[in-house]
Amino acid sequence: MTFVPRTPRGREEVPVQISRLLHAHEIVLKEALIAPPELIAIHTNMPGIIPPEIVKALAAGGPPPADLGLDEKRAYEQVADTLILVGLQRGPHKVLIEVVDSEGAVFTKQTVSFDAPGKRITYDELLRHAAF
Amino acid sequence: VELLNQLLADTITLRELYKKHHWQVAGPTFYQLHLLFDRHAERQDELVDAIAERIQLLAASVSRWLMTWRR
Numbered sequence: 001m002t003f004v005p006r007t008p009r010g011r012e013e014v015p016v017q018i019s020r021l022l023h024a025h026e027i028v029l030k031e032a033l034i035a036p037p038e039l040i041a042i043h044t045n046m047p048g049i050i051p052p053e054i055v056k057a058l059a060a061g062g063p064p065p066a067d068l069g070l071d072e073k074r075a076y077e078q079v080a081d082t083l084i085l086v087g088l089q090r091g092p093h094k095v096l097i098e099v100v101d102s103e104g105a106v107f108t109k110q111t112v113s114f115d116a117p118g119k120r121i122t123y124d125e126l127l128r129h130a131a132f
Numbered sequence: 133v134e135l136l137n138q139l140l141a142d143t144i145t146l147r148e149l150y151k152k153h154h155w156q157v158a159g160p161t162f163y164q165l166h167l168l169f170d171r172h173a174e175r176q177d178e179l180v181d182a183i184a185e186r187i188q189l190l191a192a193s194v195s196r197w198l199m200t201w202r203r
Binding site: 004 | 169
């Protein structure tokens with residue numbers, strides 16, 4: 001029943017994983033676009049089909065636009081999938097960079113201690129690792 | 133309802149895809165992606181719930197309408 005392609009068995013490289021996820025997101029987003037209007041609250045939960053004024057408010061990090069309904073406001077507060085939005089627009093490499101940029105401050109210490117103590121991962125290392 | 137069922141099936145698959153990658157991710161970015169994939173799987177889980185509930189609501193509405201129409 002699903003249109004999302006089946007993945008092969010076993011472990012895949014990170015860029016392949018992210019590409020698969022982005023492709024699946026694209027499929028879901030296309031379906032959401034042709035879905036009935038009852039889906040409005042869910043639409044605002046799915047990046048890529050968010051109304052422009054909401055995208056602006058999200059980018060500014062400000063409060064939701066005043067004219068949103070209760071459901072829409074709740075959906076607005078749940079929208080935090082900007083990485084996926086970036087990925088759909090710019091590709092998996094950008095997603096990896098965004099991961100390090102946005103979450104690096106929080107997770108770098110753990111990652112560093114996990115992989116190479118005292119060493120912060122650089123963009124070059126990241127992209128080398130992410131080579132297709 | 134048919135479109136929503138398709139959306140539900142693909143959203144469930146997407147959630148499982150996030151979980152699979154959450155378990156299997158490896159390499160220098162392992163930790164960030166491990167957490168990120170799990171977080172997105174949780175978000176997809178919320179969407180699955182919302183879509184499924186919406187389908188139930190609409191299906192129930194259709195049933196009620198059909199029962200009235202048949203009388």
